[in-house]
């Protein structure tokens with residue numbers, strides 16, 4: 001009889017996952033995907049109402065989840081909340097944007113976006129990777145970047161700066177942490193319908209631009225991102241680090 005290869009499991013039973021931005025949009029979708037695969041999911045965000053509603057809805061499904069109210073941009077609070085925990089999986093989906101011209105960007109807006117999208121992502125990564133390294137455990141750290149971490153976009157200069165920075169950071173961390181079997185990757189979505197993008201989708205000229213650029217002919221939905229999160233979190237991606245899964249319906253192929 002021929003020995004057939006064993007397909008890798010995408011089950012996450014026994015794993016503990018941290019998902020930031022889990023109370024809304026892409027982060028909520030990733031939390032659901034990981035919990036459905038068997039992980040215990042620690043759901044982090046600032047606002048407790050949407051966070052608790054998310055965790056209640058998840059546990060009502062029979063999944064294992066808990067709420068962790070946290071402002072990720074407050075590095076002292078983040079480190080205090082996380083430093084004693086070891087997460088096998090981290091999905092960092094907390095993020096913000098500034099749809100506007102470079103001409104109109106104030107230093108305060110610059111600091112607001114960079115402090116969450118890049119600074120918090122950097123130190124969340126080092127905090128969680130340190131815990132994994134010290135525990136001698138492998139891990140998978142996944143940042144939700146953007147197609148705007150691979151191309152430029154109109155009225156997206158500050159956002160592009162934050163996501164291109166994130167892409168570079170992930171590649172270098174992947175090199176540094178490969179010896180500990182700590183994998184670091186990004187997911188780079190196109191425009192997805194979430195509360196973050198509601199103002200964009202309310203502008204007809206922006207919708208026309210988006211529809212022209214996405215070759216599959218529709219905008220993205222949260223469910224389009226969930227499979228990538230599951231793949232990068234699981235052993236199915238055991239050989240994948242320092243890269244980006246672009247989920248853009250063909251936008252960046254043009």
Ligand SMILES: NC(=O)c1ccc[n+]([C@@H]2O[C@H](COP(=O)([O-])OP(=O)(O)OC[C@H]3O[C@@H](n4cnc5c(N)ncnc54)[C@H](OP(=O)(O)O)[C@@H]3O)[C@@H](O)[C@H]2O)c1
Nearest residue numbers: 021023024025026045046047071072094095191192194196
């Ligand atoms: N939607 C898109 O089209 C799209 C495309 C590409 C990439 N992305 C990226 O995907 C990520 C998620 O976006 P989304 O569209 O899902 O946004 P969203 O629906 O607005 O959700 C953002 C989540 O992050 C949390 N959050 C915001 N600031 C936080 C902070 N300082 N500390 C902790 N949690 C915080 C929010 O909860 P609280 O406000 O209660 O804290 C919420 O749970 C972002 O990084 C975004 O750049 C989105």
